[in-house]
Amino acid sequence: AQSVTQPDIHITVSEGASLELRCNYSYGATPYLFWYVQSPGQGLQLLLKYFSGDTLVQGIKGFEAEFKRSQSSFNLRKPSVHWSDAAEYFCAVGGGSYIPTFGRGTSLIVHP
Amino acid sequence: DADVTQTPRNRITKTGKRIMLECSQTKGHDRMYWYRQDPGLGLRLIYYSFDVKDINKGEISDGYSVSRQAQAKFSLSLESAIPNQTALYFCATSDGGKKSYEQYFGPGTRLTVT
Numbered sequence: 651a652q653s654v655t656q657p658d659i660h661i662t663v664s665e666g667a668s669l670e671l672r673c674n675y676s677y678g679a680t681p682y683l684f685w686y687v688q689s690p691g692q693g694l695q696l697l698l699k700y701f702s703g704d705t706l707v708q709g710i711k712g713f714e715a716e717f718k719r720s721q722s723s724f725n726l727r728k729p730s731v732h733w734s735d736a737a738e739y740f741c742a743v744g745g746g747s748y749i750p751t752f753g754r755g756t757s758l759i760v761h762p
Numbered sequence: 763d764a765d766v767t768q769t770p771r772n773r774i775t776k777t778g779k780r781i782m783l784e785c786s787q788t789k790g791h792d793r794m795y796w797y798r799q800d801p802g803l804g805l806r807l808i809y810y811s812f813d814v815k816d817i818n819k820g821e822i823s824d825g826y827s828v829s830r831q832a833q834a835k836f837s838l839s840l841e842s843a844i845p846n847q848t849a850l851y852f853c854a855t856s857d858g859g860k861k862s863y864e865q866y867f868g869p870g871t872r873l874t875v876t
Contacts, residue, residue: 659802682863693766693852693867694805740804744863748793748812748856749820754804 652677652743654753662759663731671726671756673715673741682744683724685715688755689737697739700724711735736760765789766868768853774874775843783838783871785853792858794836795865796820796828799850808851811836812858843875 653676663669675681682701686694698709705717715726724741738757742750766787775781785794792813797805797820807820809828817828825847829837840847850872854865 684864686867691869693869694854694865695867696864699864748858748863749795749807749810750863750865752797752805754802 652681652745652751654741654743654751656739656741656753656756658756659754660757660759662761664761665733666730669726669728669731669735669758671739671741671758673724673726673753674722675724675741675743676722677743677745679745680719682750683715683717684742684744684750685709685713685724685726686740686742686752687711687737688740694740697726731758731760733760733762764869766853766855766866768851768868768871770871771869772872774876776876777844779843781840781843781873783840783851783853783873785836785838785868787834787853787855787866787868789855789857789866790833791855791866792833793856794830795854795856796826796836796838797852797854798822798847799852799870805852808838840873840875843873845875848873848875 655674684699685697688694700717738755740755741753744750769784795810796808811830827839853868856865
């Protein structure tokens with residue numbers, strides 16, 4: 651069975667600081683990995699995805715994530731956070747079932 | 763116009779009432795999903811449908827039913843609402859032909875059962 655762990659429920663950063671959100675997955679084969687963002691009052695929007703190839707993937711809004719097979723991780727990063735990045739972030743893993751499994755989410759708080 | 767729409771956006775109902783949440787999409791996707799979101803629990807899958815004739819239960823289907831009226835429409839029903847069904851409900855779609863798993867979400871329906 652596939653599963654996702656997002657160890658941090660909340661992350662607080664100052665505007666302009668760098669950001670890393672952690673995601674660990676469990677899946678027996680090469681996973682499909684995703685990061686979604688949920689802004690207040692809105693649905694989820696795909697930030698980036700990894701299927702194969704280059705393990706460093708670029709997404710929208712200046713985000714990137716790195717797939718590390720040895721660590722079963724897919725951490726999301728951004729070099730400089732903006733106040734508008736405050737949102738809930740979800741990591742998800744997909745595999746043979748074609749149904750992604752979502753983590754519990756990390757709430758990002760940005761201080762001015 | 764939004765690709766995935768949900769109606770209503772907000773609903774307050776009483777215990778025991780039947781309620782239907784509707785989802786429509788213009789993306790032409792064959793696969794549709796219903797999730798509920800509760801604080802600290804992430805998204806949990808209620809039902810999913812890979813085409814009009816294919817309906818499957820997710821991890822938390824008890825107390826819910828669905829109807830896939832057309833490729834573009836997927837409705838979720840609570841036959842007899844109870845307070846612990848108070849949650850944010852999301853509809854999502856994906857393109858099975860691409861086998862990419864990428865999902866597109868509606869804006870959500872906030873349901874309160876009193």
